[in-house]
Amino acid sequence: MNRRMVILACLVAWLALACLAIACRDRESKAIVSTGGVPAAGKKALFERGCGACHTIPGVPGANALVGPPLDHMASRVYVAGMLTNTPEHLRTFITHPQRVKPGSAMPEVPLSETEARDVVAYLYTLE
Ligand code: HEC
Structure with missing residues (x-):
């Protein structure tokens, strides 16, 4: 490879990375605005509250279980748990x-503070 090709390859790689960074930031700010939560804190809460014991959740360490549905693409889903329209509030x-929303569901009540719940929703909304 001559020097010009190397420079061109670096430029393309740099551009791709820059686009990726902008796309991530855009996704994150959209999630913050629509949910009022903090995605980074939500990711931490998902880990600490053990949601990954039942769910596969991209970006959350150890969250690769298949007891419940995978939580990827949560921002793009039409329904939550197959019954509520997918809004941050729902x-x-x-x-x-x-259990209040869907009595008898296999999803247990996991204690979450109001702030944690908002942050978790913010993180899930970064998963398009
Ligand atoms: C004991 C296993 C278990 C744990 C722990 C658990 N879940 Fe679930 N979860 C489920 C099951 C099973 C479902 C499917 C429920 C249904 O559709 O009735 C579900 C459904 C969901 C859904 C709806 C998914 C969809 O496809 O619409 C979300 C969102 C969710 N869980 C988030 C969480 C979060 C956040 C936590 C941690 C605070 C958590 N879950 C902890 C088992 C669990």
Whole structure:
């Protein structure tokens, strides 16, 4: 490879990385605006509350279980748990009180503070 090709390859790689960074930031700010939560804190809460014991959740360490549905693409889903339209509020309601929303669901009530629930929804909304 001559020097010009190397420079061109570096330029292309740099451009691709820059686009990726902009896309990630855009996704994150969209999630913050629509949910009022903090995605990074939500990711931490998903880990600490053990949601990964039942779910596969991209980006959350150790979250690769298949007891419940995978939580990838949560921002693009039409329904939450197959019954509520997918809005930040409905998602928050379901994750804080699955048994109230859908009695008999295999998803247990996991104690989450209001802030944690909002942050978890913010993180899930970064998963397009
Ligand atoms: C004991 C296993 C278990 C744990 C722990 C658990 N879930 Fe679930 N979850 C499920 C099951 C099973 C479903 C499917 C429920 C249904 O559709 O009735 C579900 C459904 C969901 C859904 C709806 C998914 C969809 O495809 O619409 C979300 C969102 C969710 N869980 C988030 C969480 C979060 C956040 C936590 C941690 C606070 C958590 N879950 C902890 C088992 C679990």
